[in-house]
Amino acid sequence: MEKSFNTAGPSVPEKHYMISLDFDNFKKLIDAERYFILHAPRQTGKTTMMLQLMEDINRQGKYIALYVNVEAAQAWRNHIVEVNQTIINQFRIKALIDLPKEYQPSEAAPHLLFMAWLQRVVNGGGQVKREYAAGLGRLDLYIDFAGERFAFELKLKSKKALTDGKKQLVDYLHRLSLDSGWLVIFSRGEVKDWDAVGKREFVEERGKKIEVIWL
Numbered sequence: 001m002e003k004s005f006n007t008a009g010p011s012v013p014e015k016h017y018m019i020s021l022d023f024d025n026f027k028k029l030i031d032a033e034r035y036f037i038l039h040a041p042r043q044t045g046k047t048t049m050m051l052q053l054m055e056d057i058n059r060q061g062k063y064i065a066l067y068v069n070v071e072a073a074q075a076w077r078n079h080i081v082e083v084n085q086t087i088i089n090q091f092r093i094k095a096l097i098d099l100p101k102e103y104q105p106s107e108a109a110p111h112l113l114f115m116a117w118l119q120r121v122v123n124g125g126g127q128v129k130r131e132y133a134a135g136l137g138r139l140d141l142y143i144d145f146a147g148e149r150f151a152f153e154l155k156l157k158s159k160k161a162l163t164d165g166k167k168q169l170v171d172y173l174h175r176l177s178l179d180s181g182w183l184v185i186f187s188r189g190e191v192k193d194w195d196a197v198g199k200r201e202f203v204e205e206r207g208k209k210i211e212v213i214w215l
Contacts, residue, residue, distance in 0.1 A: 011048045021049060023056050030063065054098065064103060068094050075125065082127070089115055089130070114141070114154060114184065121145050142176075151181035161185050162212065166205045173208045180209040187215065 006016040029036050040046050050067050057065040068090050076082040093116045096104050118128050118141075126145030141152035153169040155161040165183040173181050191197060201212040 007043055009047075010051055011045070013052075018048070021052055023053050026053055027057075030057070058099075064099065066091065066094055066098060085130075114152075118143070149176065149178060151176060151178055152184060153181065154184050154186065157185050157187040157189075157214075166203065166210055166212075169210060170205045170208045174206075178208075180211070183210055183212045185212065185214050 001015060003015060003017050006012075011018050026036065038046050038049065047067075054065040054067045057063050068087075070087045070090055072090060073083045073086040076086060089112060092112045096112060115128060115130065121128055121143060124145065126143060129142045129144075130140065140154040143150040143152070151169065151172055153165050153172070155165040162183075162185065165185065169181050169183050173179070197215060199214040201214075203210050203212060
């Protein structure tokens with residue numbers, strides 16, 4: 001691929017023309033446990049530099065570094081609990097993307113990646129809550145957007161995922177007085193048939209409509 005000059009978003013060394021960076025001064029501050037601020041106008045390379053610094057630090061193995069953008073929390077304004085939870089989720093999501101497996105929150109991976117995809121809902125003024133309390137149980141994801149409510153149950157693929165997921169989701173739908181919901185079943189295995197990824201199935205269970213999505 002022929003390289004080009006980039007002025008939109010972070011630059012990638014394999015795709016874009018870039019100057020070589022020297023991180024020695026940053027590393028001295030890190031070794032001394034000092035804070036530092038990188039301040040510059042828009043589109044001047046701040047994000048690119050931080051991403052490259054993260055990669056360089058992780059490659060050396062002395063420290064574990066993670067780049068996290070917390071702008072998503074702005075949508076919550078003065079809702080402190082939601083602000084904190086959003087920031088924590090951003091840390092978890094970035095860990096799944098950028099860190100080795102031994103440092104990843106694997107037990108919550110499907111929830112967090114799905115929430116990352118739903119970030120546009122939050123940016124549009126909606127609310128996405130993980131493990132929403134619903135009666136005696138807990139619903140995996142509850143979305144409130146534009147005056148409408150949406151319920152999601154997330155499961156890892158197993159022999160009982162479909163049966164258990166439908167039962168749990170229907171119980172939640174009854175408690176929340178909702179007519180329909182979504183059951184998303186994730187597979188952690190290697191993808192052998194990409195045509196099956198994203199497969200949808202519509203079912204009815206005890207008077208409730210459920211859309212099953214296989215990922």
